[in-house]
Amino acid sequence: MSKMNSGEDPPAIEARGLVKAYGEKRALDGIDLTIRRGQVFGFLGPNGAGKTTTIRILATLTRPSGGTVRVLGHDVLTEADAIRARVAVTGQFASLDEDLTGYENLLILGRLQGLSRAECRQRADALLAAFDLTGAAGRPVGGYSGGMRRRLDIGASLIVTPDLLFLDEPTTGLDPRSRNQVWELVRRVAAAGTTVLLTTQYLEEADQLAEQIAVIDNGRIVAEGTSAQLKSRVGSGTLHIRLLDGEQRPQALQILAGALEGTVQLAADPLSLSLMLATRPDATDTGRLVGRAMTQLAEAGVGIADLSMGQPSLDEAFLALTGHRSGPATDEHEELKA
Amino acid sequence: MSSPAVSTRPAAAEDPIDALLAAGRLRRRAGALTASAAFGRRAMLKLKHDPKQLVDSSAIPILFTVLFTYLFGGAISGSTAEYLKVLLPGVLSMSIAIVTMYGGGRLAQDVRSGAFDRFRGMPVWRGAFVLGGLLSDVARYLFASAIVVVLGLVMGYRPDGGVLGVLAAVALVIAFGLALSLVWAAVALAVRDPAVVISIANAVLMPLSFASNIFVQPSTMPGWLQAFVDVNPLSHVASAARDLMNDTGGAGGAVAWSLIATAVIALVCGPITLRLYSKQG
Numbered sequence: 001m002s003k004m005n006s007g008e009d010p011p012a013i014e015a016r017g018l019v020k021a022y023g024e025k026r027a028l029d030g031i032d033l034t035i036r037r038g039q040v041f042g043f044l045g046p047n048g049a050g051k052t053t054t055i056r057i058l059a060t061l062t063r064p065s066g067g068t069v070r071v072l073g074h075d076v077l078t079e080a081d082a083i084r085a086r087v088a089v090t091g092q093f094a095s096l097d098e099d100l101t102g103y104e105n106l107l108i109l110g111r112l113q114g115l116s117r118a119e120c121r122q123r124a125d126a127l128l129a130a131f132d133l134t135g136a137a138g139r140p141v142g143g144y145s146g147g148m149r150r151r152l153d154i155g156a157s158l159i160v161t162p163d164l165l166f167l168d169e170p171t172t173g174l175d176p177r178s179r180n181q182v183w184e185l186v187r188r189v190a191a192a193g194t195t196v197l198l199t200t201q202y203l204e205e206a207d208q209l210a211e212q213i214a215v216i217d218n219g220r221i222v223a224e225g226t227s228a229q230l231k232s233r234v235g236s237g238t239l240h241i242r243l244l245d246g247e248q249r250p251q252a253l254q255i256l257a258g259a260l261e262g263t264v265q266l267a268a269d270p271l272s273l274s275l276m277l278a279t280r281p282d283a284t285d286t287g288r289l290v291g292r293a294m295t296q297l298a299e300a301g302v303g304i305a306d307l308s309m310g311q312p313s314l315d316e317a318f319l320a321l322t323g324h325r326s327g328p329a330t331d332e333h334e335e336l337k338a
Numbered sequence: 339m340s341s342p343a344v345s346t347r348p349a350a351a352e353d354p355i356d357a358l359l360a361a362g363r364l365r366r367r368a369g370a371l372t373a374s375a376a377f378g379r380r381a382m383l384k385l386k387h388d389p390k391q392l393v394d395s396s397a398i399p400i401l402f403t404v405l406f407t408y409l410f411g412g413a414i415s416g417s418t419a420e421y422l423k424v425l426l427p428g429v430l431s432m433s434i435a436i437v438t439m440y441g442g443g444r445l446a447q448d449v450r451s452g453a454f455d456r457f458r459g460m461p462v463w464r465g466a467f468v469l470g471g472l473l474s475d476v477a478r479y480l481f482a483s484a485i486v487v488v489l490g491l492v493m494g495y496r497p498d499g500g501v502l503g504v505l506a507a508v509a510l511v512i513a514f515g516l517a518l519s520l521v522w523a524a525v526a527l528a529v530r531d532p533a534v535v536i537s538i539a540n541a542v543l544m545p546l547s548f549a550s551n552i553f554v555q556p557s558t559m560p561g562w563l564q565a566f567v568d569v570n571p572l573s574h575v576a577s578a579a580r581d582l583m584n585d586t587g588g589a590g591g592a593v594a595w596s597l598i599a600t601a602v603i604a605l606v607c608g609p610i611t612l613r614l615y616s617k618q619g
């Protein structure tokens with residue numbers, strides 16, 4: 001049924017006017033989405049934006065209320081089994097059996113995927129080894145750390161290498177080391193030819209992994225493009241300044257606002273401020289303007305400890321595109337660092 | 339193979355993950371039986387790792403058998419041995435009926451944890467998950483039945499139906515239990531909360547157990563209650579178990595009624611459970 005006709009493969013995902021209503025509430029409010037085969041596609045949005053709902057519909061776990069959705073060329077409503085045979089989902093919350101060992105979890109899933117007993121054993125051993133879980137293979141998953149669980153959960157989705165892998169917030173709540181391990185895994189899976197749709201609240205994560213990003217907010221896609229394209233929609237860059245003396249911040253702010261076009265933001269750190277510069281056609285012009293602003297600051301006696309000019313972060317992009325901060329993401333990042 | 343010249347990566351460059359992903363593209367479908375067996379195995383493994391689960395299946399039979407024998411035994415039939423002939427098959431039926439509700443609780447737990455979604459997203463026959471659960475339920479019910487029968491024998495019960503009679507009664511009671519567990523499976527998939535499933539099951543099973551012929555002769559009851567006892571399937575199952583274990587009544591009407599009740603419950607709830615299983619929220 002699901003043989004590959006490499007000539008004209010349909011897109012991995014094709015959604016038109018996708019709507020999901022829960023009573024009055026529209027969790028998804030007209031999503032249009034096309035994801036090419038072989039891409040890592042990032043679905044970026046704050047809590048409650050509709051990321052999980054989208055994934056559940058694409059993985060045939062939830063029925064859409066409206067619109068058409070085709071996954072790997074199959075309709076989600078009428079050809080669910082054909083889709084299920086070729087996709088795997090690693091949900092936002094671990095779906096493993098806590099009382100079973102890591103090895104047993106994989107064995108059972110292997111049998112359900114149609115592998116023979118011997119193939120299951122061999123595959124489970126190989127997955128556990130590759131994911132650095134051999135030592136924990138015989139222990140119940142209930143005793144695993146968050147990072148180990150996440151790796152096993154992703155491993156469970158690779159018992160049979162899927163053509164399309166959904167990862168719902170794969171690194172939420174992980175420490176930086178585990179997060180990097182998961183990132184590396186995602187890159188490997190993509191390099192092996194599997195299309196990956198990953199959702200995230202972390203702007204940095206989408207930037208790191210995804211070739212194409214859709215920003216979702218309140219059930220609508222508010223922006224789509226490569227990370228560079230999204231950044232360019234926001235402005236030409238951001239100027240970060242750290243002062244020697246916090247008392248001088250209002251003064252600095254006034255001077256910068258007068259000399260440069262853009263939005264000034266005051267950081268939580270009382271010494272810092274940043275300025276998102278409005279898009280300018282050529283970069284030398286921006287450089288000249290910034291240089292002039294610096295001269296004015298120096299003339300006014302404002303001491304500068306640190307100065308940097310960078311591409312806007314996706315955080316800033318999100319603010320500009322949706323009109324509000326991607327709150328939860330920033331919070332959790334702080335927690336991770338702490 | 340590779341020259342040691344300017345490689346920044348170690349020689350074993352064929353990464354295990356890459357090799358794994360490349361090798362894992364074979365795709366086959368698990369048959370309905372294989373899938374059911376896998377789910378049954380899963381349930382048995384869960385039991386093995388958490389044997390406390392068996393407490394559900396043993397505490398109730400032990401408690402009921404001992405408590406009711408000594409509490410009512412003397413008062414009702416004069417001697418414990420006589421009363422056991424009436425009581426023990428009834429307690430067997432009731433114990434299994436009550437133990438069935440924990441299966442529903444476990445299913446609701448799976449729905450909660452996300453395990454259910456992982457399974458539902460796989461291309462396996464949709465009945466396999468429920469059927470696999472039933473396979474492990476059989477093991478639990480056998481365990482509970484053994485406890486009741488052995489306790490009865492210890493307390494002085496002598497089944498006139500012999501080994502075959504006892505086995506036939508146990509088989510009948512377990513069949514009824516499996517039908518009941520389909521009811522709780524449907525409830526579990528509908529309400530998705532283990533505590534609620536247990537409450538609902540209790541609210542149904544307690545009246546069925548006590549407004550039955552298990553403990554008391556219906557002839558001593560008011561008319562409206564007698565009418566209920568007569569249609570209560572658990573009364574029929576208890577009567578059938580008595581007939582089979584004590585070799586009385588020619589194993590006729592009660593057995594037939596029990597089997598009919600079992601079949602009706604299973605035929606109504608089986609399809610409902612399957613529907614709820616594949617219903618996409």
Ligand SMILES: Nc1ncnc2c1ncn2[C@@H]1O[C@H](COP(=O)(O)OP(=O)(O)O)[C@@H](O)[C@H]1O
Pocket residue numbers: 022025026027045046047048049050051052053054619
């Ligand atoms: N089963 C449900 N019933 C009612 N509302 C729901 C249900 N699932 C999700 N929602 C609502 O839909 C919106 C999107 O949720 P979700 O897709 O989980 O967001 P995200 O994964 O981006 O955090 C939220 O407002 C959420 O409350």
Ligand SMILES: [Mg+2]
Pocket residue numbers: 048051052053092168169
């Ligand atoms: Mg979510």
